[in-house]
Amino acid sequence: MIIKTILAALVAGLIAGAFMTAAQELRVTPLILHAEEYEGEEPAAGQPITEQPATEQQHSHLKQQSAVDYVLAALSPITPAYAHAEGEHEEGGIMFGMSRFSGTLLANLVAGSGFGLLLAGVSLVIGYPITLRNGALWGACGWLAVHLLPALGLPPELPGFPAADLQDRQIWWVATILFSGAGLYLIVLRAEIVAKAAGLLLLIAPHLYGAPQPVDISSAVPAVLGAEFAVAALATTLAFWIVLGVLSGFINDRFLKSA
Template sequence: MFRNLFFAALVAALCAGLATSIFQAWRVTPLIFAAEAFEGDGNAHSHAQDTPEHSHDEAATTADSHDEDEWMPQDGLERTAYTVLANLLMAAGYALIIGAVSVLFNLPITFANGLLWGLGGFAAFSLAPALGLPPGLPGMPVAETLARQIWWAGAALSTGAAFVLVAKQRAAWALAAAIALVIIPQLVATPVVPDEASGVPAGLAAAFTAAVLYNGALFWVILGLAFGRMADYLASRPVTLANGAKA
């Protein structure tokens, strides 16, 4: 059983990772490139009002330091390859997570309920966190990384627990508790975003948020359906016993 779940998770991760990579290249990456053209515009404008020469020297020094200390993949094939690899690893991690939840709470993943698993994963890991921390483009001010990670994890775990509770218990109290679990993270104050100027247009930021959510929905639906289809296929195969007979 564990071998079948692991193999189903890997196949589902491959399908979802490749699909989300294609969607990112089509809709998400162009928005990131567009935002990078505005990155630093807000800070450059404020410095230019006071000491333009000092601002220019400081920017050059920062750029040199960035080039020397930080490695980044080159635009084009190299950047695309690393993006696809990162998506596949992310998909494998999420697939193993829902596989572990399936085993731990005795909630089988099948093709019939794969869509529900996908929608639940999207709501828990994409939609609920985005309500408090919408996706941000390069050049936009963001809160402290650790604080954002803690809030994101709390929202995802609480929302995911709500879906597991409803799946295991059909009582009215379970539904009320699940609703509370979904709402509570949204009542907790999200990390404070610094009040800094940003050169990224509001329309571009809104388009990026929508594209990321569409990408998340596509990713999770494919992951759930592919996982369920592979789980059904592997479960229907005859089991070979130690003496060579088939059960």
């Protein structure tokens, strides 16, 4: 039974990861490419930031991203599976010459499988199976815990945006996910008023403490572009989690119960 649950989670995660890649290519990746044009620029003091496209040579170089970077970014405990490495890479990447799209697809397949296993593991531990009826709820809770609630303190960031120390952000991000997951469990699955109150407290505790913030918030990237990216990134991850939850429930209903 456990083996079949794991296989079902992997299948659902791979499908959701492929879906995620298509969704990112439509909306998220173009915004990243646009923001990369501003890398290396300094905001002019006292002057509004205007768009200054990079040279053809710079644009060609910035389009090249290592598949390794994308895998590490997708697995990194920072809201940004969209984090950007500033290091230079040889054309075509450093992992079997994979393109940006291939690297993104690989990272999303790995991340999708991991999140699928995470949902399955949590459902087994708490004894609340994922079904087609509640799959969307499972997905929504996963999105809230892993993306939306941490994004209240550390929103998805574009290349060139200022950020606090990486280790500080990682610690806060992981702690927020753990607190959020426990809080959602108490609110959604426990009927006691005390449990729901404790769950609400767990949800807000990381934000009362506060996420680490950069000292200097100046950036050459227009703020409106960053806001557009944050919305697109969160919408994409929401679609991913809903697909993951519904697929996991469908596979469990169709194959596990009939076994």
